[in-house]
Amino acid sequence: MQIMVCLKKILDPEVPPRDFRLKKGEMAPATEGIPLVMSSFDQNALEVGLQLREKLAGATVTAVTVGPEDSEDVLRKALAVKADRAVRVPLEQDSKLAGGIVAGLLAGAAKQLGADLVICGRQAGDWDGSQVGLILTEALGWPLVNLVMGIEPGSSGLVLRRELDEGYEVIEGNSPLVAVVTNHETNVLRIAKVKDTMAAMRKKIELFDVVDSAAVELQGGRIELVSLEIPVKEANCEMITGENGGEKADNLVKRLLELKVL
């Protein structure tokens, strides 16, 4: 089975609001001094792919990213946790909220690879688009399983565990399919060994030139960004004081009663 995992390099989503700035005159965030990382749900997606490969003889995991040359870092990170292959599809501009273009390029890459399972994260932690995996499903004409926590080989086909609003379900289906992954305790990305990280630096990254019709076809319906702003939030936190935990607790209950919320 050819497993393709889609990875995006993003501005560290954990930077606190006080360090988050916008570029002057541009509808984009300032990047100076902020680390760039693999999007967190993509880490979960990669782990799901790696675990499935371990249970399926002959399966391979190919990490794919769409982006400029410096986005290859995420591919190196994937190689360091032993992805078999790494592919970059060049795209110079950050696609922002225009998920259709990226989805089209990823669909082209999936075809070129002969993938039978494509795994994406549920949303990229930068623009929070939450769409690429779903548009990709349509572009490939495959069935979708959304909010997947883990995938195992079944007696016939694949067994997927997916999150529901209250609880979960286990479903069985056949590849090809697209799985969109959510976080779960079982899919936290493993840590790379130092020697594998070193070895990953020397591995080859393949460049796919996907100018195929899929991408162009997908441009119907444009999303136009008209403004990007940092919301002003006024802090009005009232600190509850006290000599010790007991006093603080008493004062807290007193205030909650005064505010009529208890």
Added chain:
Amino acid sequence: MSLVLTCLMDQGMLSRDSLEVIGAGKSLASDLGAGLAVAVIGAETSALCAAAGEYGAGKIYSVQDASLEQYYCEGYLAALEAVCRECKPVAVLFVTNMQGRELAPRLAKRLNKAALVDCLSFNVEHETGRIIFTKPVFGGKAMAQVVLSDAPAVVALRRRSFEPAQQDQVEPEIIQVKPVSIPVNPFKVMERVEEQQAGVRLEDARVVVSGGQGLGGPENFAILEELAGLLGGAVGASRVAVDSGWVSSSKQVGQTGKIVAPDVYLAVGISGACQHLAGCSGAKVIVAINTDPEAPVFGAARLGVVGDYKDVLPPLIKKVKEII
């Protein structure tokens, strides 16, 4: 007359999600000078059609088929595509719940249009008639305003961001739509586990006590359970607590978890990442208990306690027992 189409995902009764999307649909329709339509799907839709009529839907598009008794993405998608081709709406609204999340982008693609997920608000620009949608990006550290250039705009609205519709009886026109074909569900359900929450549902609770990484381990959630239980509330958690396996993922509060709007939201050992706060910013009073006075959570809280939860919660429980 142009129409705003709101898509309901219920079986039998209108849910809070549906009332919110109808409420939003009404307000968008009135801003645009358009009519309100709803789409209802199922094996037997008459009860739902009647219910939607009580909330002011002038046109109801119903897709009835035995295969649609239970929700599945491929089937409902085909049904909605058929409705859109018939109704030709200017906008299609969903809620960003399990179904809306997957249907909105796929439906938009089938109509060769763009979608927007997790929209917080909208307004109609007077001069141009364009609909400007606001969506949080970068975990809520920035707000983007966007326009979807070709109608229909397909949009999923963030839960708890729109007022539920008020009753407003109209005599609706009911249009039965027959899709060309409804694909069978490509997946077989082997097991479904509904997590029975003891006590109140997290999303309906008037008090939510949430724990994060600062709790240090699963056993410490027991003390949150005790406090929540005393107050008739529910326990929530941050993503780190879920990823660590301390609590089940259905307890996660935030942008990619539950959206709650209780009277009191108690954040214990939670740093207050924007992605977490997105799930509780509708609370009347946020209380933060954190050892770090610089934690961002204090920027969002109404009341703050700097301290170790181990020192504060036991006397808090004692005090609460005295007053109830």
